[in-house]
Amino acid sequence: MQEILRSQIEKIVSLTDDEFEFVMSHFSTRFYKKHQYVVQAGDAAPNDHFVVKGLLRSFYIDDAGKTHILQFAMEDWWISDPDAYHNKLNATLNIDCLEDTQVYYISIDNREKLCVALNKMEYFFRKKTTAGYIALQKRILSLMSQNAEARYIQFIKLYPLLLQRLPKSLIASYLGISRETLSRLTML
Amino acid sequence: MQEILRSQIEKIVSLTDDEFEFVMSHFSTRFYKKHQYVVQAGDAAPNDHFVVKGLLRSFYIDDAGKTHILQFAMEDWWISDPDAYHNKLNATLNIDCLEDTQVYYISIDNREKLCVALNKMEYFFRKKTTAGYIALQKRILSLMSQNAEARYIQFIKLYPLLLQRLPKSLIASYLGISRETLSRLTML
Numbered sequence: 001m002q003e004i005l006r007s008q009i010e011k012i013v014s015l016t017d018d019e020f021e022f023v024m025s026h027f028s029t030r031f032y033k034k035h036q037y038v039v040q041a042g043d044a045a046p047n048d049h050f051v052v053k054g055l056l057r058s059f060y061i062d063d064a065g066k067t068h069i070l071q072f073a074m075e076d077w078w079i080s081d082p083d084a085y086h087n088k089l090n091a092t093l094n095i096d097c098l099e100d101t102q103v104y105y106i107s108i109d110n111r112e113k114l115c116v117a118l119n120k121m122e123y124f125f126r127k128k129t130t131a132g133y134i135a136l137q138k139r140i141l142s143l144m145s146q147n148a149e150a151r152y153i154q155f156i157k158l159y160p161l162l163l164q165r166l167p168k169s170l171i172a173s174y175l176g177i178s179r180e181t182l183s184r185l186t187m188l
Numbered sequence: 189m190q191e192i193l194r195s196q197i198e199k200i201v202s203l204t205d206d207e208f209e210f211v212m213s214h215f216s217t218r219f220y221k222k223h224q225y226v227v228q229a230g231d232a233a234p235n236d237h238f239v240v241k242g243l244l245r246s247f248y249i250d251d252a253g254k255t256h257i258l259q260f261a262m263e264d265w266w267i268s269d270p271d272a273y274h275n276k277l278n279a280t281l282n283i284d285c286l287e288d289t290q291v292y293y294i295s296i297d298n299r300e301k302l303c304v305a306l307n308k309m310e311y312f313f314r315k316k317t318t319a320g321y322i323a324l325q326k327r328i329l330s331l332m333s334q335n336a337e338a339r340y341i342q343f344i345k346l347y348p349l350l351l352q353r354l355p356k357s358l359i360a361s362y363l364g365i366s367r368e369t370l371s372r373l374t375m376l
Contacts, residue, residue: 060329060332060333062333062334066333068329068332068333070325070328070329070332082318082321082322082325083322083325083326086318086322087322115311115314119307119310122307122310122311122314123303123310125314126303126310126313126314126317129314129317129318129321130270130274130317132321133270133317133320133321133324134270134271134274134275136321136324136325136328137258137270137271137324138271139328140258140324140327140328140331141248141256141258143328143331143332143364144248144256144258144331144364145248145250145254145256146250176331176332
């Protein structure tokens with residue numbers, strides 16, 4: 001199971017077996033059942049989670065009680081409340097499991113120790129964060145400039161595997177459109 | 189003038205005079221007049237820009253010809269087309285100057301060289317990118333969950349100095365609201 005994380009890291013930097021073992025010594029693993037929470041708004045959120053198996057989402061509940069889905073994460077993706085994690089704050093986001101899930105998780109202190117001890121991992125995390133920054137900027141542009149139909153078509157193109165695993169109501173919430181609009185679009 | 193960049197870096201890592209001189213040897217400086225373009229969509233966008241003096245914006249023009257402002261940058265901020273810069277692609281964004289501007293700019297190759305040569309700078313860029321990631325995620329949440337009034341109030345709180353230097357039409361474009369809505373809000 002560790003091979004999935006090693007393979008992601010080695011797309012960016014190559015590691016010896018000893019180095020990979022050292023990396024893994026900074027992670028722990030945990031299993032969750034569908035519907036369980038990994039992070040709850042208001043609590044500490046001390047870990048970043050690499051998904052080994054399963055499917056999760058992070059979401060925000062606004063003052064009016066409406067749910068807004070910020071991110072999904074399936075195998076080979078990472079998920080956290082980044083502000084809470086990096087700045088040691090209480091969570092404003094929730095993260096729960098949409099399927100039975102296994103994660104490798106790393107605390108912020110372990111992440112920083114790992115970056116100091118093994119420069120390759122600092123490089124890896126810098127590159128991953130940069131890629132995440134670029135993806136978020138594209139999402140902002142999409143929210144600002146694309147209508148519901150264009151956003152849905154882009155979602156299908158970017159995440160064909162997610163489409164098969166997610167109920168439509170959750171895709172609608174991620175795209176910021178109503179369930180009715182999405183139903184109309186999926187009949188096109 | 190270099191002190192403004194040194195001060196930003198030293199909020200995250202401390203540098204000796206020699207180290208800072210080495211850092212600066214990877215940057216060049218350039219002056220622009222108001223209205224000049226720093227990056228134009230379709231061209232190469234090989235540099236990241238640290239603003240020494242002035243005010244810029246990055247924006248996207250959609251297929252219908254509408255302008256969407258992604259970011260402003262004044263003194264002590266960075267601005268680039270991040271996808272084009274980091275992945276050596278042609279720009280999809282434009283960056284122009286809203287005031288006479290001076291920047292220090294660094295090519296992606298120089299940035300990577302600097303990170304290899306001076307690990308403190310790899311740490312600095314990792315931390316800055318992480319902070320940028322968190323800021324973008326907050327903007328996505330704001331676009332998804334807040335109405336025009338709440339977004340405007342948040343903008344005033346986050347960027348009081350920008351408010352004084354920007355025409356209202358540009359603030360409206362950044363917030364994704366109409367000029368008429370913004371005029372109504374500023375009269376509240």
